[in-house]
Amino acid sequence: MASLQDQFMKAGLVSKGKAKQLNQDKSRQQKLDRKSGVQTVDEAKQAALEIQRQQAERARELNAQRDAAARQKAIEAQIVQMIQQHKQAKLTRGAAEVAYNYTHDGKIKRMFVSAQVRDHIAAGHLVIVCQGEAAELLPKTIGDKIAERDPARVVYVKQAEAPAEDDPYADFKVPDDLMW
Template identity: 35%
Template sequence: MSTSLKDQLLAAGLVKKKDVQNAKSAKKKAPSAPKKKRNKLSDTTLRAQRAMLDKAKKDKALNAQRKAEAERKARYAQIKQLVDGGKLDRKEGETAFNFTHKKKVKTIYVTEQQHRLLSNDQVVIVAMDNELYEIVPKKVAEQVAKRESHRVIQLANDKADAPAADDPYADYQIPDDLMW
């Protein structure tokens, strides 16, 4: 019994000869996927995978940027809270106090007592926004400097206070009421 399944089905009368011929011709006509299409499919999947990787990298960079921005805002909020809690009131200030910030001379108006404190380096100027400056005690300025040191404006340098060895005016006292 080495007859094929097709012969057995024909002998049993389950299929007709025409059905067998149709099946043969359909089998011959069935297209096999060309190798080029397979490569195209794999190329498109590779492109899609590359695009997904690129998108993941961009998303990661964007998330890092957003996180850094959120941290900066949180630091600014802490600094604002520190400064608002410790700033000195300058509303009645009539005396101009000049200082340099970002290579420009700036002026704020302070009271006489605040001017003396600034001159003696007992209080410090803190830069908040573009043109907003506040006067705070040294302890508050130290806390601000821990978060963002560029906001604290240094008025007196230890090197500048010490007279130079060849300074011809080193023996002369600078008057207290001198303002620049």
Template identity: 35%
Template sequence: MAGSLQDQLLNAGLASKQQAKQAKQQKRKKAKQKKAGQAVDEQQQQREQLEAARKEKAARDRELNLKRQQEQAEKASHAEALQLIEAHKVQLPDESDLRYNFAHGTTIRYLFVDARQLEQLARGQLRIACHEETYTVIPAEIAERVEQRQPDIILPRPKDDTPEEDDPYADYVIPDDLMW
């Protein structure tokens, strides 16, 4: 009994040649459908992978475009701020004895100004702009417009040192020559 089950059934007379032929055809159809199904599944997986890759690339491109647009907007606002400063800067006198001291970060800087400019700086009508270690005096209205575009270019206004009305130590003045 070395033959296949089909041959054994035919020899025993339990199945006819017609039935054997039909069984072979059905077996082939099932195998073909299985392969076709796998092919369809593989194609579907490839399509899904391509679609996912395309969506990921589109999202990455949108993100890069947004970043580029933000950088361009930042450059444009910086250029506008510098243009405003350059167009509205106050001309400082060439020779002056009055020195206006101001703090920039942790260092004390100074500009030589005339009496009218010193008074306007003290009242806040003029402000100081700093770009690449160059200090420029501009009107307060222009400074506000520049601050809207680039807040780090305009130096902050000096803080008021006058004591509050309800300060209990307002009557006690600290001497200038006091050493700690």
């Protein structure tokens, strides 16, 4: 295989005299380097190595971003699957016995449920989870798993509140199913 210099000479880009002069200069520089013990720094080689390092770093960053996006997409798919598999039946407005009110994004929202389901929500056995614009009822264990993956999805979870020690109204509990 011909060297790059030979290829340039065949293409007419470099004359034979210019190629000979470059070879002599190169060998002279190498001889001086050997005698002095100092190596010259090839700036082009250093620049190429720096560019290669930067490209590798950029590739690592892009791969990390791509991996993070893939992980987030997988978590989202897991959440949707859990919601679809474990959602509890809700009633339509006409068949509902009770309207259950809860807050989400600073707004009071209403869900129509049976009295038995309302009692389960109030007792903390069911949680309200948001999927898009819809709210679904899920068992508390599934709601906890979803909260581990995306806490913003779980809209309402009944919290067991311990009364303060010096609370004069500790004996008078406010019912959870109080109608608004």
